[in-house]
Amino acid sequence: MGGSYGRTDRPLSASLAARVIGDQFPQLRGLEVRPFGAGWDYELFTVGGGRIFRFPKRARARAVAPARDRDDADRGRRARADGARFDWVGQPGDWFPYPFNGYRMMPGAAADQAPLTDPGGLAADLGRMLGRLHRIDPALSPPTPDDWEHEPGAEITAELVDVADSVRPLLAGDLLARAAPYLAGDVPAPPAAGPASGLWPQAGRPGWPGRTRSAA
Template identity: 30%
Template sequence: MGRQLWDADWEITKPLVQQLIHHQFPQLSSLPIQEIGNGWDNSVFRIGDDYVFRFPRRQIAVSLLRTEARILPKLENYITIPYSKPLFFGEGSEEYPFPFLGYTYLSGKFPIGISDKARKQSTVTLARFLKNLHAFPVTTAQQEGVLFDQRNLTDLAERKDKMLSFLDHLTLFITQEELNEIAEYLHGITLDRVKPQHVLIHGDLHFKNMLVDDTGKLTGIIDWGDVNIGHPACDLSIAYSFLPPASRHAFYEIYGEVDEETQILAQMIAVYIPMLILMQAINDKEEVIALEAKSIIQRAIANS
C-alpha cells in the first residue's frame, strides 16, 4: 500500500515531548509522561495526573489546532458535558516545528465493547450536548477563525462511490454476507446531494473522541481538531453509530426535528467514518479497534 490518509509527517516521541515540556513549561517538567495514543492528526500524551497534551503529527492539523485554541474557551456556556479545555499553548521551535496544546485531563475510557443498555443511558446527554453546540452563534465562531467545512460532506453520490470502493479493502476482515449488507445499504441511497446547512460542529464525533465511565455512560468529548462550520448531520451521525437503533427517536425528540435529507446524510457518515477507522485498524493490526469499528457499521445500518 502507498501513503495512507493517517500517515504522519512528523514522529512524536516521548523524548521529544519531554524536551518540549521542559523548555516551554518547566513547571510541568517533573511530572511523568505517558503516551496515550495517535489519531490521524495528533499524538496524545498524558502529563502527570491532571493534563493531556496534543501534538500535531501532520501539517494539515496545525491550522486546525490554532482554531481549536481560540474557539474552545468560548464554548464553556454552551457545552453541557465535560470537554477538552486548553490551558497550555506551546509554540513551534527548533526541536519541533508545530504549535501544540495542553488541556485538562478528562477521566474515562473509549466506549469499546459496551452494551446497548449502556449506550442508551447517554441518549439524553448526547442530544442536549449537540443541541446546545449547534446553537452557538455562527458569526461568533467566524470571528474566532472557525472556517466553513471543506470536506464536501453534502455530496452523497461521491461519498457512496468512495464507500463502495472501500469494500474491496475489507474482504479479509468482513464476511461476504456482511459486505453484501453494506453494499445493499449504500445502493439503497438514491439521494445524490443534500442542501448545505451551517452550524458550529465538532466535526469528528466518533467513539475514539468520546469517553465513558465504568458503566458505559458518556463522561466527556475530546479532540476538537476538526471543529468547523458545517452540516449538523456530521455530528448527528453519532445517533446512528453510538446509540442503539431504538434510541434514535428519543434522541431526536430532545435535539429537535431534522429533515429526511439530514437523517440520510447522518446515517451515511455513521457508516463512512468507521469504515475508515476499520481500514486503519487492519493496517495497524489493532484487532480490538477493528472489531469495534465493524460493530459500529452494523449498528449504523440497522433500522430503528
C-alpha cells in the same frame, strides 16, 4: 482513547514529547510522559499522570489550531458541556515545529473505557449533547485559515479509506449502506453533511436503545 487516525508529517515519540515539554516547561521536567491516544489532527500524551499535552500532527492542523481552540471553548459553553482549559501553551521550537498545548485531565473515565451498564442512557446523553452542539449556527465560527474546508477532498477521502475497518462496525443498516462508497474511496469527496448527520436527533429521543437501523 481510540486508534490513531489521520496522517502526520512529524512523528512524535514519548521521549521526544518529554524533551519538547521539558524544554518549555521546566516545572514538568522529569515527569513520566506516556502516549495517550490520537485523533484526526492531534497526538496526545499524559504527563505525570494528571496532565494531557496535545500536539498537532501536521502543518494544516497547526494552522487551524488557534481558531479551533477558541471555537471548541465557545461550542462547549453553548452545548453546556465541560471542556478542557489550557494551562500550558507551547511555542514552535527546535524539537517540534508547531504550537502545542496542555491541560489538566478532567475527572472520570473516557466513554470508551467506562463500564457500559446503560447503553441506552449513555446514547441518549450523548445524543442530547450532540443535538445542542449541532444546533449552533456555523456562521458563528471564525473562517479557517486559507479557506481550507473548500479545497478538494482528496486528503479526507484517503483518510476515510484508512480508517474504514474501524468505522464499519460502528454503523448499522442503512447508515452502513450509505457510508460504504465513501469508506471504499469510490466517491471523490465526502458530502458537506455525512451519512450520520441525521443520527443525533434520533439518539436524543427517550428510549432509543443505542443503535439504529435507519438514518431517518
